[in-house]
Amino acid sequence: MKNADKPSMQVFEQLESEVRSYCRSFTTVFSKATGAKMWDANSNEYIDFFAGAGSLNYGHNNPAIRRKIVDYMLEDGITHSLDMATKAKESFLTTFDETILEPRNLTYKVMFPGPTGTNSVESALKIARKVTGRNTVISFTNAFHGMTLGSLAATGNGYKRAGAGVALGGTAFMPYDGYFGDNVNTVEYLAKMLEDPGSGVETPAAVILETVQGEGGLNVASRQWLQDIEKLCRKHDILLIVDDVQMGCGRTGTFFSFEEAGIKPDIVCLSKSIGGYGLPLALTLISPKYDIWKPGEHNGTFRGNNLGFVAAEAALAYWKDDSFTRDIKGKADAIRSTLNRLIEKMPEGSVKHKGKGMIQGLSFTEPEMASKLCGLAFERGLIMETSGPFDEVAKLMPPLTIEPAVLEAGLKILEGCVDKLAAKEELVGAGQA
Template sequence: MGTQLLETSNLEVFDQFESEVRSYCRSFTTVFNKAKNAKLWDTQGNEYVDFFAGAGALNYGHNNEQIRAKLVEYLMKDGITHSLDMATSAKEAFLLRFQEVILKPRGWHYKIMFPGPTGTNAVESALKIARKVTGRSTVMCFTNAFHGMTIGSLAVTGNTFKRNGAGVELHNSVFMPYDGYFGAEVNTVDYIAALLDDPGSGVPLPAAVILESLQGEGGLKAASADWLQHIARLCKDRGILLIVDDVQMGCGRTGSFFSFDHMGIEPDIICLSKSIGGYGLPMAITLLKPEIDAWMPGEHNGTFRGNNLGFIAAAEALSYWETPDFEKSIIRKAQIVRSALEQMLKTYPELSGELRGRGLIQGIAFKEDGLAERLCKNVFEQGLIMETSGPCSEVAKLMPPLTIEDTTLEQGLKIVAAGMARLANAVALEEKKTKLEV
């Protein structure tokens, strides 16, 4: 560790021709051209450990051989690639596999909707059907939530920077405090219930409540099972639909397939995308309770909702969930990450870090502005890719592929530990310099 990588690849073409909206390439200043499971290589031959996993779209790693074999076989047989919402054998296989592997073992009954290929498509469709079914327009959402970048999804997203990108006023949503927003001693469900039941509060009865059980972009803030159960009960008692956005946290990211498994809730609507496509392919699904599947044919559609390569990859990816072994391996690796991060916080208390997250999405929240960004920049220079999250980019977030090898996981954690040491030393020098100047 500690050896500076070769000079990064030239980004001149991207600077010249690509829109200013690009973001990740500003943090990861190189040109990548090869990837395998939890590692990437750039055009200069530099190797990077991937603790980013395509923002959660690559839970099964880069170029997963098991899934790739199915894709290549399908392509070589001239399988359908694009079909809108026509019936295909690839879609049929996915529908049957999802029923058998995911829904039946839980005793759940959902209709599967293909809304379009991205997470925000899944969220938009959930908001629309909730409003259609209930006849109400307002959707309740939460502080620090992130649900997507299209207008409807932005309206239920808390981040001011992202919301400002809409260029218009965002309506038909009402924000409430997430679990722990006022501290552990305050049950925010009681606050929400009081507002909903007070005819003078000015808060209308919403069509739906939309939430993440663990807020990925919001700073790895997790809701407790008790809080989620109280929210579910609040919704049921008042005829409000419960939507869980599991776009980033689903497909095993927190350990179990759904992030809210074992938490005692059964949402009316579930949004999945990112790793549901298995191979990093664009795909999204919206799970609807049969009684609220009130769409008219074609009332919500999209040209690329029939991504058959996504169906093939997704069906094969579900083989990881046929036995408990994969979930057990995620939990075991998660403990390795937690132990390593706990040791870092113990070693560098002066950085005032706080451990957040669960499963294979964990991180360190820093009180001082800019430290998380500095840590991510530091470790990138030493061969590791990780990003920040939170409203002020205050959390350095570790999110490796679920299939990461133990040796690669340890390699990455050593780079993070070394980065923490360099950060602590730099902060100490800055504080010493400030004192001397005073």
Template sequence: MDHIQDKTNNMNVFNQMESEVRSYCRSFQTVFTTASNAKMQDVNGKSYIDFFAGAGALNYGHNDSRIRTKLIDYLLEDGVAHSLDMATKAKENFLLTFNRTILEPRGLQYKVMFPGPTGTNTVESALKTARKVTGRTNIVCFTNAFHGMTQGSLSATGNRFKRAGAGLPLSGTTFMPYDGYFGDSIDTSAMLEKLLDDPGSGIDLPAAVILETLQGEGGLNRASASWLRKVEQICRKHQMLLIVDDVQMGCGRTGTFFSFEDSGILPDIVCLSKSIGGYGLPLALTLIKPEHDIWSPGEHNGTFRGNNLGFVAATEALRYWESHTFQKEIKRKSDVIHTCLSRLAADYPEWISEIKGMGFIQGMSFHEPEMASKVCKEAFHNGLIMETSGPFDEVAKLMPPLTIEDEVLKQGLAIIERALKTVTENEAGRKVVVTTDKVEVKV
């Protein structure tokens, strides 16, 4: 009987036993069983192209064969799985590989802190570091930011719905308008500088500024390089630390390993998680300039910060970055995505307001916000997994694995185009028709 139940696409167990807080399983109403690179299968054998990639945790796809082999070998050799922050060979290999493959070629010098296994853990540790270093408490963050769901990270998160879930006042932060918040004609970095220069502004001198160079959950808002440099200059002027949250945008999602590489800035602290784990395994790093690493032993800790399986997977995943080939492939495929979305925007100007994002995180912003969800729902019906973002869920967002095959990428884009065509035709049929004597709804 259990075997028969396993072969059905029944959501009853999840609906009855899992907390009402569950989210993605409501959008993707099926029971998944297996996955390989950019494809997932459900219990009925239906295949789905994954343009979601674990919300950015699967940049190297599902079940990468090289990484899987390393993990299996490590387990069969009785490699240490859990070690708190004790020294292990797996951690040593990761640190040496990360330094040699990522930091040194980019001229970067950071101490590596393992704060805990998730994105919000690294953000929390970054905020604590900045406050400890400067002796100040206030943190400047930005409209439509998303930094995590624990109290400190949530206090720097803009979404009103998510903030309300805290159940208590969120403090210690000052929100400022992100680049382009008021349109292209207003430089919001000048607003920040004016307020910090003015002792009568009412803003406590901050310990740090925390930002995403491209806001994923906030609607694919992209900061310009000039704005980022101005914000960095303001930080230096007021002895504030600059924190870049690269939890979702790091590990190649925007085209380069770090999202800030082409901007000319040098953050004091960088937050990494999600795809740094290589295989979807929990792992997070907080990169700290050596002069700011003033922690006392054990002053910040966590039971699962020594995820050795994450170290093994991450070390193997970094092999993708040993040459420039992988980054060039990301750029080539990103252009394919952008070309397709730009064509759709030109074909459907009455529906699509703009194309947003860059690299392997791009999307379509709709004039009518609910259209994004409708397109995503229709795409899922046709075998594609994608989600929405933005304060009104107005952006249909594409986040395929960076390793997606060309043919699968094209198939996924074709499904989006078909979904867009279906939804817009259905919506057009419901538009209000104005006649000479009355307004009627055409069904």
């Protein structure tokens, strides 16, 4: 960093609600950002391995996307339109269908439920219940689906659930892939619960899952597990919902995170980076036979964010061929290689690799080590966060468009931080701390 001094946080401490969280970890006032870098008000430079919690897959102020937004605004393009028809929406829908859905042999009706991921999840749960006439939804241990009551009810994190202030019902939790270790097939467990009339678990309206649990600790579901879940849903006439809010738009390497598994969910939830530029936008993709909404039955004032449509369409240019996927894979391989090497520097068995694609991390047996690592990283100009039920995973989630040299620089900072942690661990082990 250029300047060791950091801007004062006094205004935020005095005037902003105690609910604020990220600014407690990143104690500076940011003023500028481009690509995978941010600067604070005192010109201190940071490499961003957080990317707006997955909302900035295409980087900060992506120039190609920004140009489209600025041109649209200067031409007095529609900004707010509820769900009225606009040229921006028409163009986005057409491009999304031609660039994303058709090449993947997917057919969905596109619903604009509101501007956030939790809006998408809420609408998915509602339509699943409306279609089936059933109430219960199966979710999984360590799931995260949002902070409004319906999506929070499908979220496993006890701390977040406690913030609701009311009972959260309508869901049943089942063990995610690997929850009991590699030797337990949790799909068999779920199948038994569904098929045993004495289990107490009703046939649900839907099963909702993340193929990689981001906030839950970078838990990766196997291809076989996902395929078996889909088969189980088909057998019992249960809708399959994939929450791709954080893992979609290329975070795992392909546009949809479920592509490698070869499954076709009935409903897909998208938000975060679908907005292209960090702009609020969410989609709920619904299999046409389940699109039984009556007009206005689910709505929202800001479901027609036309600047989001413009930015989202511009971002789809990255997906016109497979070159972007290949680029992501190369960077993901570099991240994995570095993390595996860093693991060898720590005491044996104290840390392991988690995640896939460009959302990977280090999971510590002593959870506080993850926070220490992220704290050291921030001091040295690298922004990264923790995840997992005990905040035990130090998570790397840089923009997909990060330049190789910047990625390498960020990984070098991370290595220096791990070296410092490893040295402290050695001192502790020798009784010298």
